[in-house]
Amino acid sequence: MELRYLKYFVTVAQTHHFTRAAEQLGIAQPPLSQQIKKLEQEIGAPLFDRSSRKVELTKVGETFYVDALNILNNVEQAKAKAKQMARGENTEVRIGFATSTAICNQVLSVMRQLREYFPEVNFVGVELPMHKLVEQLKEKQLDIAFKRLPCYACEQLEKRVLFEEPFIAVIPSTNPLAQRKHISLDELSIERLLLFPRETGPALYDEMTSLFTHRGIAINSQYAAPQLRSAVAMSQAGFGIAIVPRSLAEHLDDSARCTEIDDMPLVSQVVVAWEPNNFNHQVRKIIQRISKYQDGHI
Structure with a gap:
């Protein structure tokens, strides 16, 4: 299934009209109708009710519309992130907090100061059990995490004691x-x-x-x-x-x-941990900044 089919389908669903959808997409109406029919054949069910002047989604179409819209949105987000990274503008850093560090005043102080020092960064935080933090760091679902030692699972991670x-x-x-x-x-x-x-x-x-x-x-x-x-x-x-x-x-x-x-x-020991192969330049800058915390210069 091609992404353009999803785009065609979503545009028709939003305009409720094949001709208006074709105008928005910059293509002729007959090819648009043919592409929608091919999509319906691939799915094995009609997506639109064409019995009235206004095109409406069928029950199958309503369900498919939600998923198709999510897929297209995710693709656009992925393109935007890739373009940001290509320009050196990746601004999202995902931070995990062990439950025992989430309300620690010293950790909160570090986060406040990072927020002031990196105003362009979108810090996305989650609170998870220790083993989940390690899993997500290794899978690069998180960039850094505030954790406690001792921790067997942390042995392969890079760490800096705060x-x-x-x-x-x-x-x-x-x-x-x-x-x-x-x-x-x-x-x-x-x-x-x-x-x-x-x-x-x-x-x-x-x-x-x-x-x-x-x-x-x-x-x-x-x-x-x-x-x-x-x-x-x-x-x-x-x-x-x-x-x-x-x-x-x-x-x-x-x-x-x-x-x-x-x-x-x-x-x-409260530490900041990260996956050694995380080469996100923004993450590296933040880690360097956090490393100054022990010297009181963050």
């Missing part, structure tokens, strides 16, 4: 430990801890469970939270104590308290 932060305890206000500014890991051995399922973040899950097992701290999978961020919400609801990177507790209300863990050896 900052690291300690893990803290988010404790329900009704728990006596919430009145403390500092606690130790041993004090958590008799508490109900909230942890996410391993598939959410295998590397971090393995590090945390190894640490807790070594310190004699039991994890009850009955109280698993689907994400680090939802562990905070569950703690606020009184389900237990969440162990999360400090930035996830930036927006706590009075239902829970943020408490330092003095002997916590684990830290979380």
